[in-house]
Amino acid sequence: MTTESSSFFSIISRFKRQLISVLADLRLAIILLLAIAVFSISGTVIEQGQSLVFYQENYPEDPALFGFLSWKVLLLLGLDHVYRTWWFLSILVLFGSSLTACTFTRQFPALKAARRWNYYTESRQFQKLALSTELETGSLDSLTQLLGEKRYRVFQEGDTIYARKGIVGKIGPIVVHASMLIIIAGAIWGAMTGFLAQEMVPSGVTFQVRNILDAGVWAKPQIPTDWAVHVNRFWIDYTPDGAINQFYSDLSVVDKEGKELDRETIYVNKPLRYRGVTFYQTDWGVAGVQVQLNNSPIFQLPMARLEANGGGNIWGTWVPTKPDLSEGIALLTPDLQGTLFVYDVKGKLVSTVRSGMSTEVNGVTLKIKDVIGSTGLQIKADPGIPLVYSGFGLLMLGVVMSYVSHSQVWALKQGDSFYIGGRTNRAQVSFEREVIEILDRLTEHKETVAVAGVNVESLEGI
Known part of the structure; x- marks a missing residue:
């Protein structure tokens, strides 16, 4: 190997060590974790995956939110899809690299050191322990028995003892x-392969997922193409005072031939899940109205959402009462309870009619057959959720394990002296009580043996 090659590999090796040292720095991990928290909060506060019109209406340039956050800034920074931006994913990858470096440079060596048998063969070694004592005499066998009762794992070599317990606290x-790395992997996988869609579907219609609001670069295989969803029925339960209590959608998953594969009645907080795709009940609307003029065939007219004074929802449509469309009336309804208001061309209320009833307007009989509702569905697929949930479960287990104290005890019999000492990484008071209890029992055992010896000698002298 040439001098130049040796120098090159030396530089690479030194660069790797410095990079690992920087990644394993706790301060960097804390900064990255705070950044993830801040941007995650922003993704919760700012609506994700909405239309351009939505952001223009809610985040205008004048006045801008906080003086700078307008819809242009929001879209430029990707705050409308935070969890799929390149910079947020980069922060996750960097944080995962920091965790990995810390694990291999600190946690694994600490575990290896904790598992290593380390005997104290000199009395001066006990002086550096926070808890140590010297007895005039003692028995290694008795100490081994007492430590075993306290669930210590005891190792003995000659006149020395090393005991430990709570190695799980180091694991x-x-x-x-590891759990945090799994959570990060799940978040990245979900961002890359998941999608979010919204659909407003009238009752009786079969639809496929088309209106994709946000999707990862590898989300195409997750979007269903070999099955669809049929809205069997949509209805609303109202309270006695007319307020909405709950709205429901009876959905059927069907294949290309129309065969039902699954069926579920969904409502808020009770979605339909099928092949990793979840359908949430989020909105509703009035899709249309079925009317009949005199003895004409029944025909369905679409109803559009209109702006109402003072807020609220109202839907309306135009019904021609003459074949040449020269005259007609407007039908308005605020809900699906079946009550419709009839207005003439001058905007005057001329009648009120309910589903199944008829009224006379412009010389014709107008009969309302039915008001057709539409269900608003939010459709989501996130293949990373199982990984995230598994990671959180493992995280809780790891936190509990971390609270287990790792305690170590050393003992040395040297001539007439018996040295005992120990240390723990947490719960210092409990550990001290445990060691004092062991010493008390060890002393009691020594006195019992001494008394027994006196009795034996007395018996021999008789």
Whole structure:
């Protein structure tokens, strides 16, 4: 190997060590974690995956929110789809790299050191322990028995003892790091392969997912193409005072031939799940009205959402009462309870009619057959959710494991002296009580043996 090649590999090796040292820095991990938290909050506060018109209406340039956050800034930074932006995913990858570096440079060496048998063979070694004592005499066998009762794992070599327990407390941080890496992997996988869609579908209509609002770069295989959803019925339950209590959609999953594969009645907080795609009940509307003029065939007219004074929802349509469309009336309804208001061309209320009833307007009999509702569905697929949930479960387990104290006890019998000492990484008071209890029992055992010896000698002298 030439001198130039050796120098090159030396530079690469030094660069790797420095990079790993920077990634393993706790301060960097804290900064990245705070950044993830801040941007996650922004993704919760700012509506994600909405239309351009929505952001223009809710985040105008004048006045801009906080003086700078307009719809242009929001779209430029990608705050309308935070979790799929390149910079947010980069932060996740960098945080995952930091966790990995910390795990291999700190946690694994700490676990390896904790598992290593380390005997104290000199009395001066006990002086560096926070808790240690010297007895005039003692028995290694008795100490081994007492430590075993306290669930210590005891190792003995000659006149020395090393005992430990709570090694799971050293494994806990590694489990925590692994769980966070799983959560990050699930979040990235979901961002890359998931999608979000919205559909407003009238009752009786079969639809496929088309209105995609937000999707990852690898989301295409998740969008269903070999099955569709049929809206069997949509209805609303009202309270006695006329307010909406709950709205429901009876949905059927059907294949290309129309065969039913699954069926579920959904409402708010009770979605339909099929092949990793979830259908949530989020909105409703009035799709149309079925009317009959005199003895004409029944025909369905679409109803459009209109702006109402003072807010609220109202839907309306135009019904021609002459074949040449020279005259007609307007039908308005605020809900699906079946009451419609009839207005003439001058905007005057001329009648009120309910479903199944008829009224005379412009010389014709107008009969309302039915008001057709439409269900508003939010459709979501996130293949990363199982990984995220598994990661959170493992995280809780790792946190519990991390609270287990890792305690170590050393003992050395040297001539007439018996040295005992120990240390723990947490719950110091409990550990001290445990060691004092062991010492008390060890002392009691020594006195019992001494008394027994006196009795034996007395018996021999008789």
